[in-house]
Every structure is written in structure tokens, then in C-alpha cells.
Amino acid sequence: MNTNLPAAATITSVRRLTADTSLFTLACNDRDAALELSSFQPGQFLELSLPGFGEIPISYCGLPSACGAIELCIRHVGHVTSPLRRAGPGDAVGLRGPFGHGFPLDGYENQDLLLIAGGLGMAPLRSLLLALLDQRSRWGNLTLLYGARETGALLFLDELLDLTKRSDIRIQLAVDRREQCLEGPPNCRVALLPALLDGLAIQPEHTCAALCGPPVVYAYLVAGLKQLGLSGNRIHLSLERRMKCGIGRCGHCAVGSFLCCSDGPVFSLTQLQGIEGALA
Amino acid sequence: MAVDFIAERDLQRCLNLLRRQGEVHAPLRDTDGMVRFGPLPTGVLPDLTAVRTLLPPKKYLLHPRETILFYQAGSGYQLPSGDVPRLILFGLHPCDLAGINYLDQVFLGNEPDPLYAARRAALTLIGTSCAPDQFCSCHLRPSPLTASCDLFLQQIGGGFVVSCGSSRGVELLETVTELIQERELTPPADTRSFFGQQLPPPPRSELDPALPDWQNLAEQCLGCGACSICCPTCCCFDVLESGGLDGSSAERWRRWDNCLFKSHAQVAGGASFQKDRTQRFRYRYRHKYRGFGQLKRLPSCVGCGRCRAVCPAGLDLRPLAERLEGCAP
Numbered sequence: 001m002n003t004n005l006p007a008a009a010t011i012t013s014v015r016r017l018t019a020d021t022s023l024f025t026l027a028c029n030d031r032d033a034a035l036e037l038s039s040f041q042p043g044q045f046l047e048l049s050l051p052g053f054g055e056i057p058i059s060y061c062g063l064p065s066a067c068g069a070i071e072l073c074i075r076h077v078g079h080v081t082s083p084l085r086r087a088g089p090g091d092a093v094g095l096r097g098p099f100g101h102g103f104p105l106d107g108y109e110n111q112d113l114l115l116i117a118g119g120l121g122m123a124p125l126r127s128l129l130l131a132l133l134d135q136r137s138r139w140g141n142l143t144l145l146y147g148a149r150e151t152g153a154l155l156f157l158d159e160l161l162d163l164t165k166r167s168d169i170r171i172q173l174a175v176d177r178r179e180q181c182l183e184g185p186p187n188c189r190v191a192l193l194p195a196l197l198d199g200l201a202i203q204p205e206h207t208c209a210a211l212c213g214p215p216v217v218y219a220y221l222v223a224g225l226k227q228l229g230l231s232g233n234r235i236h237l238s239l240e241r242r243m244k245c246g247i248g249r250c251g252h253c254a255v256g257s258f259l260c261c262s263d264g265p266v267f268s269l270t271q272l273q274g275i276e277g278a279l280a
Numbered sequence: 281m282a283v284d285f286i287a288e289r290d291l292q293r294c295l296n297l298l299r300r301q302g303e304v305h306a307p308l309r310d311t312d313g314m315v316r317f318g319p320l321p322t323g324v325l326p327d328l329t330a331v332r333t334l335l336p337p338k339k340y341l342l343h344p345r346e347t348i349l350f351y352q353a354g355s356g357y358q359l360p361s362g363d364v365p366r367l368i369l370f371g372l373h374p375c376d377l378a379g380i381n382y383l384d385q386v387f388l389g390n391e392p393d394p395l396y397a398a399r400r401a402a403l404t405l406i407g408t409s410c411a412p413d414q415f416c417s418c419h420l421r422p423s424p425l426t427a428s429c430d431l432f433l434q435q436i437g438g439g440f441v442v443s444c445g446s447s448r449g450v451e452l453l454e455t456v457t458e459l460i461q462e463r464e465l466t467p468p469a470d471t472r473s474f475f476g477q478q479l480p481p482p483p484r485s486e487l488d489p490a491l492p493d494w495q496n497l498a499e500q501c502l503g504c505g506a507c508s509i510c511c512p513t514c515c516c517f518d519v520l521e522s523g524g525l526d527g528s529s530a531e532r533w534r535r536w537d538n539c540l541f542k543s544h545a546q547v548a549g550g551a552s553f554q555k556d557r558t559q560r561f562r563y564r565y566r567h568k569y570r571g572f573g574q575l576k577r578l579p580s581c582v583g584c585g586r587c588r589a590v591c592p593a594g595l596d597l598r599p600l601a602e603r604l605e606g607c608a609p
Contacts, residue, residue, distance in 0.1 A: 003391045005349070008356035029356075051351045052523025052530040056548070078548025094357050215551070242547050244519050247391055248573040251516035252537070252544060254563065256486055259573035276489045276562070277553060 003247055006049045006094025007033035009070070014088055017073065017155050021120065022085070023061065026070045026093060034068030037095050041105065042128035043210075043238055043266040046097025047246045048072065048080070050087070056080045057243040057261070059124035059212075060098065063131060070095070073123035073155065099246040100265050103128050103210050103236055111208045112140040114200075116221055118147050118193050118213025122155045124238050125212050136168060140206060147174040147193030147213075151184050161185060172196050193217055197224035204229030210266075212238040218279040222269060232270035239265050239278070284453070285463040287439040291325060295370070297456045302366030302404060305340070307333050317369065326371045328435065331413045332586055336512035337369055337376050341383055341399050344536050348395060348519070351530035359394050364402040373410045374427035374472045375418045375584040379512025380405065381425045382580050386515055389574060404448060405429035408440070409470040415585030417598060422477035423582055434467050441467045474583075481577040482570045482605055487562050493600050498557040500593045505538035507587035507595075508564065513580040516544070539563045565597060569605050579605070 008029040015023040028034035037046060040060050049055040056078060062071030076085040087093075113132060117125040125144075132139055144163075148154045154173060164171050164187060173188035174196050189196070194217065209225055211218065218237060225235055241253035241260035248262035256275035258264060272278040286294055298304055299322070306326030307315050315330040317337055349357045372380075387396035407429040412419045430449035433440035442460065444450045453460070508514040518537040523530045537544060540561070545554040554560045571578040581601075588596050 002359075002394075004394055005359055006357045049357065049521075049532075051353070051357075052521065054521035054532070055519060081548060092353065092356070094351075215553075240547060241553055242545055244517075249386060249393065249517075250519065250534075250537070251539065251567070252518075254566065254572045257566070257570055257572045257576040262573055274486045276486065277559065 003096055006047070006055070006096050007037065009033075009037075009093050009095045011087055011089055011091045011093060012069070018153050020077065021073065021075045021155060024072045024074060024084075024087075025062075026072065026095065028068055028070075028095065031068075033095070037097055038065050038068045038070055040064055040098035041102030042131045043102030043124055043236075044098040044100050045124075045243070045246070045261075045265060046070070046072075046095055046099065049094030049096075050080050050084055051092060051094070053080045053083050055094070055096075055244075057099075057246060059238070059265075060127045061123045062127055063134060071127075073120070073126070075120050096246060099243075100261055101263070103238075103266050105131065108132075108208050109138055110140060110206075112203060112206050113142050114202060114207055114209040115142075115144045116146075116193070116196075116209060116211045116213070117144070118217045118221075119149070119153070120155070121212030121214070121238070122146055122148075123212075125210065126156055126159075128210055133163075133169070141170070142168060143170040143172070143200075143202075145172050145174070145193065145196040145200075147176070147191075147196065147217075149176050150179055151175050151188065152179060154185070154188075157185060192220075194220035194224045197221070197228060200228060202228055202230075204231070204234070208234045208236065210236050210238075215240065215280060222279060232273060233268050235269040236266050237269065237272070237279075239267060241265070281464070281466055283463050283465060283467060284442040285439055285461045285465075286433070286442055286456070286459050287461065290439075290459045292323070294456050294459050295320065295325075296322070297459070298368055298370070298406075298452065301452065301455065302368045302402075304368045304370050306370040317371075320370065328371055328408055331410060331416065332373070332584055332589065334586075334590075335510055336379055336584065336586065337372060338379060338383060338512055338515065340367065340369065340403065341380070341387070341396055342515060342517065342536070345533055346395065346535075347531055347533045349532040351532070353528035357532070364398045366402045366404070368404040368406060370406045370408075372405055372407045372429060373584070374407060374470070374475055375416070375582040376512055377405060377407050377427040377429050378423055378425035378475050378582040379584070381428060382513040382575075382578075382582070383515055385575055385578075404452065405431075406452075407432040407445075407472075409434045409472070412471060413585065415588040416583055417581075417585065418471045418474055418583030421581075421583060422474045422479055424477060424479050424578060425475055425580070425582060427472050427475035432472070434470055436465075436467055441465075482579060484577075487566060487570070487604070489558070489562065494558040494561055497595060497597075497600070498561045500595055501540070501557055501561060502593055503540050503557055503560075504592060505540045506590045506592070508538045508540055509536065510586040510590050511568075512582055512584055512586070513568075514538075514564075539567070565600070568597070569601050
């Protein structure tokens with residue numbers, strides 16, 4: 001596949017998740033492109049084109065799929081994502097990817113895993129979560145901490161509530177504030193996300209943490225994880241930057257001497273140590 | 281030593297012979313006093329005494345704004361098609377050749393950029409020697425970038441010592457054989473000798489944001505971005521798209537971007553990762569002297585002096601780079 005040329009794809013379904021966020025399922029029109037674009041590591045991203053509007057980097061949100069279906073969770077806030085609100089099944093889009101480095105699944109073998117998502121950060125972590133559950137026996141204890149502004153902004157809440165019925169995963173949710181008219185889900189606290197780390201029982205020498213959230217929350221989460229005894233090489237963060245080209249060329253996404261698109265977007269905390277602005 | 285020599289009086293004939301191989305572009309002094317690379321009219325000689333052109337030759341490889349994809353409903357996105365005309369760039373100084381070497385590494389590395397690759401293949405590079413001025417630093421700091429070209433014309437009294445740098449250069453030389461004289465002389469070293477040097481890579485340590493220099497420089501910087509526009513190795517580009525009025529077509533283009541602009545690191549929703557000018561200043565410094573991504577630890581300043589010559593605030597990064605990088609920039 002030519003990485004400079006978007007492959008033709010079609011929207012097959014759209015599911016509104018919240019007032020401003022939708023889950024799109026896409027299928028590539030061409031078999032080779034489908035194979036290439038749906039073979040990814042959780043944490044990697046692709047470049048999604050909406051004809052007439054442009055191209056944006058979006059994290060994979062689902063599982064690598066043999067049938068080539070690609071799930072993308074998109075918040076309608078930008079010059080491409082806003083018009084995507086009007087897009088529906090049958091509409092044409094373009095895809096390039098997968099790009100970057102995802103979460104190091106092989107390094108997670110036999111480890112307890114702590115997934116921490118803030119807001120839209122749940123999108124790439126859903127991909128990781130599904131991949132972990134798909135091969136559940138490869139990992140130790142599995143914990144998901146997920147925080148959002150309010151109950152109505154919690155993404156994939158139905159799926160997460162289903163998962164709470166399983167005994168092999170621990171899920172704790174948090175919302176900054178609770179809407180008066182809504183009763184919160186059973187395992188949801190009114191708290192800021194980093195507060196969920198207070199007193200969390202983990203074995204730091206056997207635990208790896210995977211984080212994705214708004215930049216503002218990282219410094220607090222990292223401080224909390226260090227408090228729990230986790231070392232920098234056991235903490236992986238997915239960074240957001242302005243990744244225009246996806247292939248390390250347009251020069252927009254440097255984080256220190258790394259480029260977020262080709263060296264990341266998933267970095268270990270050790271890699272980011274001492275880099276100005278990496279976590280803020 | 282025996283060298284190939286073209287007399288100065290034969291330059292016009294030489295250019296006319298070269299014209300048969302493609303359109304010749306060269307530095308020309310315009311009526312506004314500025315020197316620019318442009319098409320060389322027949323009968324006009326290029327300005328080979330000018331130290332630098334306003335814009336570097338990157339404008340031939342990356343147009344300030346260019347269409348990179350067309351979209352048509354039904355057939356999807358397509359790369360632009362069509363032949364790229366052969367072009368001969370005459371009068372490139374070693375710094376500009378090194379700039380092209382850097383761009384080649386960015387755009388012809390993994391996954392070559394199709395537009396750049398097509399233009400680069402159609403380009404013949406003919407270098408000439410120069411005399412550095414007070415803004416130049418090519419002769420003060422060696423560079424790992426190579427100043428390679430197809431033909432090089434070293435200016436010495438009364439003419440040019442000609443040397444080939446590629447098989448294309450050998451072919452070109454054959455087209456001007458009638459003008460070549462064999463001379464016995466040893467040409468003096470020129471600024472080419474500062475390029476293609478093996479150097480200790482830049483320090484691994486991160487730039488210290490607490491250094492007062494950043495604040496001092498950023499306070500004087502007007503954020504106009506001229507230094508980046510005229511830099512031979514600044515190649516950030518933005519990508520934009522617009523739909524056609526027929527509702528079924530679209531065009532995607534890229535245009536030069538600038539890391540000194542606020543919008544450079546801005547993402548959807550308005551958040552920016554380089555909010556203040558000191559951060560943006562460091563971003564540029566890091567790219568010029570430390571490199572990032574696949575070219576991390578490859579300094580990309582070629583010492584052409586354009587940034588210093590055009591800066592309206594007279595900013596000069598050399599003293600800082602001298603301290604931080606450990607040698608004269």
C-alpha cells in the first residue's frame with residue numbers, strides 16, 4: 001500500500017455514544033488495504049480522510065479484525081470531526097495506516113495490568129482492553145480506572161457494565177460531577193481520576209500501567225503511580241500531538257527529540273523523562 | 281594537477297549548451313535588489329557574486345503551496361499525475377547543496393514522498409563556490425550533511441574549475457566539451473570541505489528550558505517566521521483540503537508551515553502544545569541543532585546565514601549554539 005495515498009473505505013455503521021462522540025465502523029473497499037489497515041497493535045493510529053474536509057489522526061478503538069472492520073471513536077470537535085457528525089452508513093472516507101507504535105503487549109505477558117483512561121482516552125484503551133480480554137490467560141490481574149466529566153460522558157458504559165459481571169477484571173469509574181437527574185452506575189465515584197489511585201492495591205514489581213487521557217491529567221496520574229511504587233519503564237502513556245502526516249515528515253509532533261507519530265504515540269515514562277512539555 | 285577549466289568568457293556559451301538539457305534556473309538580482317533563484321533568460325548571466333538568494337532552492341522541491349491529492353467520488357483519492365519538467369539549477373552554493381541533502385533524507389527516506397521524488401529526479405544540481413560573509417557560518421562549523429551535486433564550478437581567477445559529482449554530471453560535461461580547457465593548477469580549498477564531515481553527534485541531554493537565553497531571545501523575537509521560511513532545511517508543512525463546488529471532488533494541498541507560529545502545534549478544540557514563544561523558539565533550535573524523529577541527532581543548520589540576514593530583530597542563535605553544542609555553529 002502507498003502510505004501517501006488514502007485507501008478508499010466506507011462507513012458501515014455509526015453509533016452515537018454521547019452527545020458529542022460517535023463510534024464509527026468502517027470497511028476498506030480493497031482487500032489488500034483492509035488486511036493492512038486492520039492489522040494493528042492497540043495504541044497505534046490511522047489517518048482518516050473525509051473528502052472535502054481533510055485528514056486527521058485517530059486511534060484504533062477496536063480489535064484487529066480478520067474481516068477488516070475498523071472501529072474508530074470520534075469526538076465531533078474539529079474541522080474534520082464536526083462534519084463527520086453528519087456522515088452515515090455508505091459514506092466514503094479514506095484511510096492511511098496503521099502508524100506509530102502501540103502498547104507493548106509482549107512486555108505485558110504475565111503482568112498485572114492497570115489501564116487508566118480519562119475522557120476520550122477510553123478510545124485507544126478500549127482497543128487495548130479488548131485485546132487483553134481476547135487473550136485473557138496471558139496476563140495477571142486486570143484493572144480499569146476510567147474517569148469522565150459526568151456520567152453521560154462515560155464512553156462504552158454499557159460494555160463496561162457488562163464487564164463488571166466478570167470476575168477476572170476490576171473496573172472503577174469516576175466522574176468529576178454527577179448530573180442530578182441521573183443515578184450513577186454502581187461502581188462510579190464522584191472524584192477526579194487520579195483519586196482512584198489512592199490506596200489501590202497493586203504489586204508494583206508485577207504491574208504495568210497503560211494511560212491515555214487529556215494531557216492535563218498525566219502529571220497527576222504519574223505522581224500517583226510513582227506513589228504506588230511503579231517504575232518509569234512500567235508506565236506507558238499515549239500522547240496526543242498534531243500529527244498531520246503520520247510518517248515523521250511534516251514536523252508538527254516533536255516531543256523532545258521524538259516524533260509522536262513515528263516514535264510514539266505510546267511512550268514509556270522513562271523515555272519521556274526530562275522532556276519539556278511531554279506530560280503537560 | 282590537471283583540472284578541467286571553463287573560462288569566464290565562455291560561461292554564456294556553457295549555459296546555452298546546458299539549456300538543451302532542461303530549463304536553467306540560477307540566482308538573478310531583481311530590480312528590488314534581492315537575489316532570487318529564477319529562470320535564466322537567454323543572454324543573461326547569473327549573479328554568481330551574490331552570497332545568498334532570498335529563498336533557498338527548497339522552493340523547487342517543495343512548492344510553498346502545492347496539490348498533493350485529488351479526490352473524485354467513485355475513484356477516491358489520486359496522486360497528481362503528469363510529467364515533471366527537467367530543471368537545471370545553476371549556481372548552488374555548498375550550503376544550499378547540503379540543504380538539499382537534508383531534504384532528501386527527510387523526503388526520500390522510508391516511504392519516499394511521490395511529488396518530491398519526481399521533482400528531485402528531474403533536477404540537475406550545478407554548484408558554484410562562494411565567499412562567505414558575516415552572516416555565514418558554513419566555514420566556522422563542519423556539517424555532516426554532504427554538499428553533493430552533479431557538477432561543481434569552482435570560481436577562480438578568470439573562470440571555473442569543473443568537477444563531476446555524479447554520472448549525470450559526467451554526461452553534462454560531455455555536452456560542454458568544446459569549452460573545456462585542461463589546466464595545470466591546484467585549486468584552493470573552498471567551503472565544500474566543511475560538509476560531509478564525521479562529527480561527534482549532538483549531546484543526548486534535553487535542552488534546559490530554565491536557561492535565561494530562551495526568554496531573552498523570545499522576548500526580542502517578533503514571531504514573524506522569516507527565519508524558517510528562508511531556511512534551506514526547514515520543511516514543516518501543513519495539509520489542508522477543500523471540496524469542489526460540484527460536491528463530488530476535492531483537492532488536498534500542503535503548504536509551508538512554521539514552528540514559530542502559534543497554530544503549529546494546535547489540535548482540535550484549541551489546545552496547543554507550544555503555547556508560548558520560548559517553547560516555539562526551543563522547538564526550532566532543537567530541529568536545527570539536535571534533530572528529531574528519524575533524523576534525531578543530525579544537526580540541520582547548513583550555515584547559509586539567511587536566518588540572521590532576514591531577522592527583523594537581528595537575532596543570532598550562534599552564541600547560544602556555540603555554548604550548548606560545544607563548537608562554533
